[in-house]
Amino acid sequence: MSQCAVLSSAGRDSPAKSRARRTLVLAGLAHALHDGLTDMIYVLLPVWQVQFALGYGALALLRGLYVGTLAALQVPSGHLARHLNARTVLVLGTLLTAGGYTLAGLSGGLAGLCASLALAGAGGSTQHPLASAAVSRAYGRTARGPLGIYNFAGDLGKATLPPTLSLLLTVMDWRSALWVMAALAAVVAVLIRCLMPLVAKPPVAVEAAAAPTRDVAAKGGFRLLLAIGMLDSAARMAFLLFLPFLLQAKGASLTTVGLALSLVFIGGALGKAACGWLGARLGLLATVITTECGTAAAIGGVLALPLVPSLIVLPLLGVMLNGTSSVLYGTVPELVASKRIERAFALFYTGTLGSSALAPVFYGRLGDAAGPVWAAGAAALTALAVVPLMLVLSPRLASSASAQNS
Numbered sequence: 001m002s003q004c005a006v007l008s009s010a011g012r013d014s015p016a017k018s019r020a021r022r023t024l025v026l027a028g029l030a031h032a033l034h035d036g037l038t039d040m041i042y043v044l045l046p047v048w049q050v051q052f053a054l055g056y057g058a059l060a061l062l063r064g065l066y067v068g069t070l071a072a073l074q075v076p077s078g079h080l081a082r083h084l085n086a087r088t089v090l091v092l093g094t095l096l097t098a099g100g101y102t103l104a105g106l107s108g109g110l111a112g113l114c115a116s117l118a119l120a121g122a123g124g125s126t127q128h129p130l131a132s133a134a135v136s137r138a139y140g141r142t143a144r145g146p147l148g149i150y151n152f153a154g155d156l157g158k159a160t161l162p163p164t165l166s167l168l169l170t171v172m173d174w175r176s177a178l179w180v181m182a183a184l185a186a187v188v189a190v191l192i193r194c195l196m197p198l199v200a201k202p203p204v205a206v207e208a209a210a211a212p213t214r215d216v217a218a219k220g221g222f223r224l225l226l227a228i229g230m231l232d233s234a235a236r237m238a239f240l241l242f243l244p245f246l247l248q249a250k251g252a253s254l255t256t257v258g259l260a261l262s263l264v265f266i267g268g269a270l271g272k273a274a275c276g277w278l279g280a281r282l283g284l285l286a287t288v289i290t291t292e293c294g295t296a297a298a299i300g301g302v303l304a305l306p307l308v309p310s311l312i313v314l315p316l317l318g319v320m321l322n323g324t325s326s327v328l329y330g331t332v333p334e335l336v337a338s339k340r341i342e343r344a345f346a347l348f349y350t351g352t353l354g355s356s357a358l359a360p361v362f363y364g365r366l367g368d369a370a371g372p373v374w375a376a377g378a379a380a381l382t383a384l385a386v387v388p389l390m391l392v393l394s395p396r397l398a399s400s401a402s403a404q405n406s
Helices: 002-039 041-052 056-072 074-080 086-106 110-124 127-142 144-169 174-195 215-249 254-282 284-304 307-329 338-370 372-384 386-405
Strands: none
Touching: 002 041, 002 056, 002 086, 002 110, 002 127, 002 144, 002 174, 041 056, 041 110, 041 144, 041 174, 041 215, 041 254, 056 074, 056 110, 056 215, 056 338, 074 086, 074 127, 074 338, 086 110, 086 127, 086 174, 127 144, 144 174, 144 254, 215 254, 215 284, 215 307, 215 338, 215 372, 215 386, 254 284, 254 307, 284 307, 284 372, 284 386, 338 372, 372 386
16 A cells, blocks of 8 residues: 555656656747847847937937836736736746737837837846746745746846847848847747646745844844945946947947847856855855956946957956846845745845846946946946945944844
């Protein structure tokens, strides 16, 4: 009887594991697609600048519309999943992104392009909350590793779709290239609908394993962490806004710009692992100060160096730009009571995404007034502004750790 029970259990486990793997693969595919579609806008900015005679402020507004809509509608996407199946919402969101890019290719003016990008961003808002929740539910208590794979998939999308679009732009006009990307998004939506296991319930909150912290350690600490995250995001997005133009001024072609962005995003993917390693050995304070100072130094190198040495610096810059955010995100549970962790993560994520949407508009205006070199230099100073805030936050982290141990 016991052998039969074991065999029966194994038979039951196998379909569950298969469903979990399919969920992870398709959630990762959705993450790669949406993150890649978001960041390929950087490749299109120089094209749109010429096509529509836009300044840097207007270009920043275009990306800000996409990311701002994406950030603002994540919570409503979760609410919508309570009335519709979460898989259905994810499929509809992916199709909406495809429709937005299709309309962008049909737009004849700036107003139409803005509306199309806002529509695409609205579709993209469904991906992070629903796909990550699907992975969490599929793996339960063992979801930490699969969620890491899911997050890494987003970086793969950032590293592949922008250079793919750059190659397409060498053989077709930008409108046709956008339609190709929209078709790719539609294919992914169909795959999710046909292959992803059905999600019958809305995302279920999973309480963090960290012990509750005392409110005295949490109150100001979380606000500081949020401010640091917003500054880090602002510096990253502001520099990426001007990177294509800085490289073009050094003689880079559109294909080279796509390659450069790929180098940054590949470095960013490695940055998550590298900063995790640094954080475990140096601690949060030393890690963040190292990465933010490194970011400022690498931006200075890109500004000062010729094209080829600049390209060599970009992967290291990507490590610094992207690695810090993952370390900061993992610190949230240390600064809030466990019953408030989900709300804290929502605020942190919305704040950093909102910063990435709004900050480039400010820096774009600065670029119009002073030029892209000075605006990129301001992004480096923004990264350095994190250092004094980290020095203030560090004692609160120590107090939080003491509260957890008591």
